[in-house]
């Protein structure tokens with residue numbers, strides 16, 4: 013930790029707009045004053061942007077305007093001036109074709125809004141899956157002081173006295189309806205109790221994972237990730253974060269001071285400990301690219317291997333986010349990871365201290381929820397990165413969500429050429445498939461879908477489910493919801509639409525999966541594979557115009573985080589020209 017605080021007072025970047033007696037400064041100030049602002053608002057105090065992903069079409073973030081008011085209180089208390097502004101909000105549950113296709117658009121929006129406006133620091137209000145990485149990516153590319161405040165998870169879902177986890181229950185119940193273990197009426201009744209309050213998914217899905225990643229990276233105050241959205245303490249941490257960002261501006265503590273190689277290594281290890289979502293792989297790789305940190309898939313595999321999964325939350329385990337918060341939340345997990353010797357304790361956080369200072373005394377109040385290491389769900393959590401002729405640049409699998417007996421498996425491929433092909437044939441009793449087969453899905457990657465659909469955990473055929481079988485090996489270039497589970501190999505790179513070997517798998521080919529050896533093999537000869545790839549014809553990709561066209565043209569592959577090639581890197585906060 014080598015951070016040296018800047019001297020204070022000094023002129024801030026907002027004074028480039030508001031300082032002095034020139035025509036432009038008068039114009040900038042006078043228009044702002046139509047909101048009823050006293051003259052001393054522009055006396056050189058820190059001006060703090062509150063970058064808000066509020067939207068009623070992103071239900072997980074629909075309460076963020078109220079959270080923003082609490083942030084403002086804190087900013088005022090610390091002597092700053094808060095200004096709230098909206099950016100594109102990626103709602104996972106509603107946006108088509110996928111929220112992932114819009115992550116880069118939202119990141120671009122956040123970056124340009126932060127850079128182009130007269131703000132000295134920014135509070136990033138996030139919640140639903142893509143809103144957290146997109147805002148961190150945008151802020152990293154500008155690199156002015158930034159702090160993340162999450163909206164927090166919903167209260168636990170409930171149905172007939174039982175907990176119902178967001179997403180996870182939908183996958184479970186829909187398979188039960190298919191197998192006859194649950195009626196459709198019961199499923200629809202359960203729907204009423206799945207989302208009981210404001211907030212994001214309350215499983216350890218992608219939203220909770222990314223909130224945890226922000227905290228593990230040091231981009232939030234300690235404890236931010238798990239506080240329920242409607243808990244009074246969520247408002248408290250928002251207010252404290254408002255106070256803190258003002259001090260960060262005075263100290264000039266920027267994302268580049270926090271988002272170091274050590275911080276990413278901490279986050280990868282914490283992801284193993286929480287049994288976090290495979291989506292975190294994409295988002296952290298993309299974020300690292302924005303801030304100039306070299307990070308790759310092999311880092312994920314290497315750093316996660318020796319991390320036990322100690323958070324007993326759905327989809328890998330039993331409990332939900334309310335219990336996780338009550339048990340001590342992420343600080344208790346990070347303390348445990350640190351005590352295993354797996355944390356860079358000096359990595360700087362937005363607190364201005366080493367990350368360890370914020371967690372070293374964190375209690376664990378419930379060892380059924382945050383497990384002792386010897387009772388971990390798996391001793392090698394993290395993300396397994398498989399390579400081989402079927403995924404030369406890698407594919408990922410979450411061992412804690414997979415079936416142990418399928419981690420080494422050889423089976424006959426049953427190939428679906430698209431997600432539509434899958435839907436058309438999966439319920440067909442004549443489909444030649446049993447539980448030993450390997451289900452293969454193509455053209456659902458970044459370019460192919462476009463936007464990497466969360467369909468990799470495709471449901472099993474009814475005739476297999478009726479035997480009581482609940483898992484099969486599935487392989488695709490798609491993603492999987494963080495709330496999902498199963499022996500699901502995802503993100504194969506290059507994807508089918510980019511000419512990856514996945515494109516030429518055929519029905520009846522034998523595929524060998526060896527997770528301990530990290531191998532994924534299509535058992536055909538090199539010459540046969542080469543011949544098939546030579547004969548492969550690139551499909552006409554959907555979305556030839558508009559943003560979808562730009563996306564397909566410029567998105568990179570999953571192994572580097574699926575950012576746009578032209579957005580990699582930090583472009584800084586300088587804006588040389590002013591048209592006024």
Ligand code: FES
Nearest residue numbers: 072140212213219
């Ligand atoms: Fe928004 Fe899960 S759908 S957090």
